[in-house]
Amino acid sequence: MTNSELPSYLDQSPEVKDRFDRLKQRPVTMEVKGLNKQFGDVTALKDINLKIHKREFVCVIGPSGCGKSTLIRILAGLEQASSGQVLLNGEEVTQPGPERGMVFQGYTLFPWLTVKKNIMFGLLESGYDKGTAESEAREWINLIGLTKFENSYPHQLSGGMKQRVAIARALANRPKVLLMDEPFGALDAQTRAKMQAYLLEIWKNIDVTVFFITHDLDEAVYLADRILVLKANPGEVQEIVEVPVPQPRSPDQFMDPEFLATKQHIEELIHPPAEQEEDDDHLNLVRMVHVNDDVGSVF
Amino acid sequence: MQLIAVNRKLDQGPRRAVTLASFALPILLWALISYVPFLWHPQVEITQPGSVSYFSEGLLVDREIFEREYAKASDNETALPEGKPANPVYLPAPHEVAVAFVTAFTTEPQRRSEMWLHESLWSSIQVIFWGFVLSSIIGIPLGILAGTYDFFSRLFEPFIEFFRYLPAPAFGALAVAVLGIYQAPKIAIIFIGTFFQQVLVVANTTRKLDPSLLEAAQTLGAKNRSMLFRVVVPGILPDLYRDVRILLGWAWTYLIVAELIGTSSGITWFITQQARYKNFDNVFAAIIMIGILGLTIDLLLAWLGRRLFPWQKESK
Missing domain, CATH: 3.30.40 (Herpes Virus-1)
Known part of the structure; x- marks a missing residue:
């Protein structure tokens, strides 16, 4: 499909424009102001500005080395910005805290705790008594459909199950923002699709703002209200894309014109067309076909 | 089936056979040299x-x-x-050692001041036990602190790095002067030999804990104290347990020095004494006893480890 067949990304229909106007009128949950991050001489992030609104789903996408992981780690308070501010409901973030739950790509469940006790961890830290924490944890376990596994240890679970526990563990603290750093990056395609649907389902039912890092374009367009597109060297905001695909989302929308147009637009932002011509993948492919032919003729 | 293959575990049967051979081969070699x-x-x-x-x-x-x-x-x-x-004379045949294994226990000491073999063994076990327990009680917490907090790492480790190069036996005379001639200086030697290594090894193990677990705990609201007791300690426990097993082996190597200071006693003194009398069958019997004792304790600890840490994918 070429550009001309798709509606231009910039022509927002009145309904879409209206939707984003309403979104931007919601209170700002998290604000990033003039954020810079230096690692020695290297500028990892340069002048990042962003407002994330209540119950918004923001995805971050960009080439590797664009500093997207650094950005989420600064939002979590795991790293300090060189300059600039991160505000949560107007208060400056300086260190990690339970009001910003985080889900990592590597699951990071505590291997010595059962599913139930992993979920209870944060609750006990915030001073719940054991009984309350346990019944809360049980509810979460039911919600994520792992009732049979409440006393299993993480190594007995599949990747998708582990990530569900990690999400429940972060959400059990009732965070204002859920920070997700390529959470489904290690999962196979099928499990990933299930987890995406599942995350949207949770997000629909729980009052939480999601900040989600990914390198998967489909995933970003499928999940996000808005997509922050970063470029590398230095990591700068290239564009904040408003996804026109109607909410609530479903997998049927993958072939919608808006979906494809948004994808193509971002694709061009990340990989400008000129760059693709230099690619010599085709050459390698031709060579491989020849080799296969030779092998074929022997038998 | 291929017995020698990269990255493949042996089946149950061959595995047992090879384990048996690991002991049978040296004994066979010994028997050949002795009887042919x-x-x-x-x-x-x-x-x-x-x-x-x-x-x-x-x-x-x-x-x-x-x-x-x-x-x-x-x-x-x-x-x-x-x-x-x-x-x-220093290479007795297997059957002579086998006999000595029994007679060593039933032979009366040559002099009244000397101990029976079982008394020697018991005395050695006590020295190792107390030396090691005292060292662990102090060394493990210090190691965990040094591994968790940079502050304690800077405070403890430079001095300990220096101290661990001083050979434990060099403190023999000092230990006797301070602690008298009986069991205390021997325990002190085991302590000195184990403690400094222990702090460094435990600190290193602690540092090797997956940092993303600490970050996850932080984002869940864990603060200093609960980070230490609810994340660091349970997280390193299986590795810590393995360290302790290895260090216990090291403690045994200091035994021979420890038992030569003050009033000589214990299993290694028994060995030295028997070598002097040229009873090499007794010497071999006693060496093998130490080996069996060490291996038994280690196997017990390994078995216990599997019970203690059911959440480990593989515990060795």
Whole structure:
């Protein structure tokens, strides 16, 4: 499909424009102001500005080395910005805290705790008594459909199950923002699709703002209200894309014109067309076909 | 089936057989050297002195000496000496050691001040136990602190790095001067030998804990104290347990030095003493006893480890 067949990304229909106007009128949950991050001489992030609104789903996408992981780690308070501010409901973030739950790509469940006790961890830290924490944890376990596994240890679970526990563990603290750093990056395609649907389902039912890092374009367009597109060297905001695909989302929308147009637009932002011509993948492919032919003729 | 293959575990059957062979092969080699007369046997045990004045029955002489005397006697046409090939006294045959294994326990000490073998063994176990327990009680917490907090790492580790190069035996005389001549200085030597390594090893193990677990705990609201007790300690426990097992092995190596200071005692003193009397069968029996004791304790600890940490994918 070429550009001309798709509606231009910039022509927002009145309904879409209206939707984003309403979104931007919601209170700002998290604000990033003039954020810079230096690692020695290297500028990892340069002048990042962003407002994330209540119950918004923001995805971050960009080439590797664009500093997207650094950005989420600064939002979590795991790293300090060189300059600039991160505000949560107007208060400056300086260190990690339970009001910003985080889900990592590597699951990071505590291997010595059962599913139930992993979920209870944060609750006990915030001073719940054991009984309350346990019944809360049980509810979460039911919600994520792992009732049979409440006393299993993480190594007995599949990747998708582990990530569900990690999400429940972060959400059990009732965070204002859920920070997700390529959470489904290690999962196979099928499990990933299930987890995406599942995350949207949770997000629909729980009052939480999601900040989600990914390198998967489909995933970003499928999940996000808005997509922050970063470029590398230095990591700068290239564009904040408003996804026109109607909410609530479903997998049927993958072939919608808006979906494809948004994808193509971002694709061009990340990989400008000129760059693709230099690619010599085709050459390698031709060579491989020849080799296969030779092998074929022997038998 | 291929027995020697990269990255593949042996099946149950061959695995047992190979484990058995690991002990059977050295014993077989030992038996061959002991019982096959033309293998090694560099000496001759005299059975009939003949005309050689300094030979007597049961004497062990080098083969060349025997051959020279034999040639001399046959030249002079005097009575010929007789003998059979023998190994040196320091290599007793397996059956002699097996017998010694029993008799070592039933033989009365040669002098009244000396101990029975079982008393020696018990005394050694006590020295190791107390030395190691004292070291662990102080060393493990210090190691965990140093591994968790940079502050304590800077505070403890430079001095300990320096101190661990000082050989524990060098403190023998000092230990006796301070702690008297009985068990206390021996325990102190085991302590010094173990403690400094222990702090460094435990600190390193602590540092190796997956940092993303600490970050996850932070984002869940864990603060300093609960980070230490609810994340660091349970997180390193299986590795810590393995460290302790390895360090316990090291503690045994300091035993021989420890038991030579003050009033000599214990299993290694028994070995030294028996070697002096040339009872090498007893020496071997005692060495094997230490080995069996060490291996048994280690196997017990390994078995216990699997019970203690059910959440580990593989515990060795």
